[in-house]
Amino acid sequence: RVDVLSESQSLALDIGGSLAKIIYFQPDGANRRKERTDGIPKLCIDYLDPKREGSSISVRVPELNGTLHFFCFETRNIEDCIKFISEHYRQNGKEKRRVRATGGGSYKYDKLFSEVGVELTKLDEMCCTVAGLTFLLTHFDHEVFSFLYPDGTLPPPGLPESAPALAECRRFVDARPDPFPYLLVHIGSGVSIVKVTGHGKFERVSGSTIGGGTFWGLCRLLTNCKTFDEIIELTKEGNNERVDMLVGDIYGGDYSKVGLGAGVIASSFGKVTMRKEPPPTFSNLRKAWRRVVCGTFWLWCDFMLNIPILGHFLRYLGLEKHLRSRIANIHFGKIFRAEDVALSLLRMISYNIGQIGYLNAKRYDLPKIYFGGNFIRDHPYTIASISYAVHFWSHGQTQVSIEKEFDKAMNESSFRHCFY
Ligand code: ADP
CATH class of the missing domain: 3.30.420.510 (Nucleotidyltransferase; domain 5)
Known part of the structure; x- marks a missing residue:
């Protein structure tokens, strides 16, 4: 009020x-x-x-x-x-x-x-979150959106080469007087899943410990990124296939009997286990030594970026982004790139949340899911990954309703998911 x-x-x-x-x-x-x-x-x-x-x-x-x-x-x-x-x-x-x-x-x-x-x-935070979302749903036309690529397609299993521009992929949902019932999936440090049946009527039906805090915590453990925004920037240059084990890595192609394409992730981070340890040859030893020397150099750069005058100067020269991505990759002895690790983590956590969100919507027979919380922010890959997971587990049910006629589908009680 x-x-x-x-x-x-x-x-x-x-x-x-x-x-x-x-x-x-x-x-x-x-x-x-x-x-x-x-x-x-x-x-x-x-x-x-x-x-x-x-x-x-x-x-x-x-x-x-x-x-x-x-x-x-x-x-x-x-x-x-x-x-x-x-x-x-x-x-x-x-x-x-x-x-x-x-x-x-x-x-x-x-x-x-x-x-x-x-x-x-x-x-109470839950009360306020539910009241806030209901307020957005009932009063504003440009706050809650569905995610669809400009050509009308849904996120594919593999992410596109470059991050989609969010502005082009948003399909805003019009305000309506009675948005109930719906499922709210709030992704903060942890995840809260709330069933909302009316104004002030809600129940926290489920949750997950694997949320935004897990993503950010693991990123800090596995890379040298200093800020959340830095890690999100890195994901835009990542290729999770270097880290994740895909169906194709196991089958050599599609697993068509159960409808799994070669590009579907079979095991997040699974490819790490497939890697053979390099033999102790002279050339491998030289590579390891080079990594130590480069790592020490980038550590010095990190130190310099933190000195105000030098930091400003490097920023002025436009070198900060480049240096930050090099610093994120300092890992004496590790062989996976920070950008690939970050994207793999982002997809692992987003898929998991999309899946439990969908399963809870099914469990309580709720036609709409709204995803929010600062983990999402406005990051297109996060949104695309959650969307992909919901479509995957709903076996394309959402796909049909979106592709046919967006606005009509929104007003009918077909199964939908949106972000705010
Ligand atoms: P909480 O109320 O539990 O702090 P939020 O909805 O604010 O939850 O979301 C927190 C999550 O948002 C973090 O765990 C992280 O994944 C993500 N996040 C987004 N921006 C930042 C940032 N600038 N610094 C740290 N975490 C951020």
């Missing part, structure tokens, strides 16, 4: 296991933007990249007669988030500042906020 927010309550927080999200609402005419957005600390993630088409860190919403400003911090940097709020969210008088908050962090860090004079009004 944005319309009842008072000056002192126009700021809200969600502190999850991985990310702390801040949003504040600025009514039209209020000239407080400077005060609120100046001096954004370095650790604040500009997670709505202003350079990207159609998104910005501040979004004017005409329906609300105001502007929403978004900020995001990694929860491990919660002190910066608290400092940012205490410095930018001023209120007259000696009264404590009140901020609405959801997520486990609103309990865990309650004391830290209280020490800087900010009092958290806690709201």
Whole structure:
């Protein structure tokens, strides 16, 4: 109920296991933007990249007669988030500042906020997520979308050579007064699967420990990437077939008896086990030694990127992206490329979530699934992978309804899945 927010309550927080999200609402005419957005600390993630088409860190919403400003911090940097709020969210008088908050962090860090004079009004995160999605589904035409390639086809088992442009693949779903029942699959650090049957009527029916936190955690273990965005960029250049065991690797072609094409992944990361250890020849020893020397060089580059002046200079020369991808690949003795590992992980986790989402929709006989959470963000490969998994396990049921007539299918109760 944005319309009842008072000056002192126009700021809200969600502190999850991985990310702390801040949003504040600025009514039209209020000239407080400077005060609120100046001096954004370095650790604040500009997670709505202003350079990207159609998104910005501040979004004017005409329906609300105001502007929403978004900020995001990694929860491990919660002190910066608290400092940012205490410095930018001023209120007259000696009264404590009140901020609405959801997520486990609103309990865990309650004391830290209280020490800087900010009092958290806690709201249940599941309740808010369901209410938020229902609000989007019933009020806005351009927030929830299905994923379809521009030529009308669905994601194939192998991903295309280059990442699809999301703007071209989105098919927005029109708002409707009664979107129930539906299944919400929220992919944050973990996964929550919620059956929603009406306004405020929902039940968490399932979940999974294999979620966005697993992806990001394993990426940090297996590569030298420093940020989530870096890893997402890397996936665009990856080839998971170098790491995953495909049906074709086992059968030498299709397994047509059960309808599995040669390109279908039979075992994520399975190809790692197929690799023979190189014999201890002189040339292999030389290669290993070269990897150690190169690795040490890239480690120095990593060090230099972290020195402000040198970092700026390298960025100015346009070398940062190249260096980052080399640094991500530093692995003394490992032989798989970081970009391939990252894409394989992304697909493994997305497929798993798509599959359990579909199975739960079947289990409760729900015609629609909505996938959300920061794991998805606006990354086309993630969305394409989840879509592929749902189509694969529904044996093309969704494919038929989408290809025939998109809008008609959406309004009938055929089985559908969307993202928000
Ligand atoms: P939570 O509330 O549990 O933190 P979110 O919906 O915020 O859940 O999603 C967190 C997940 O989003 C992370 O585990 C990670 O996979 C992904 N993510 C997206 N952007 C970032 C980022 N900039 N830094 C870290 N993780 C990110």
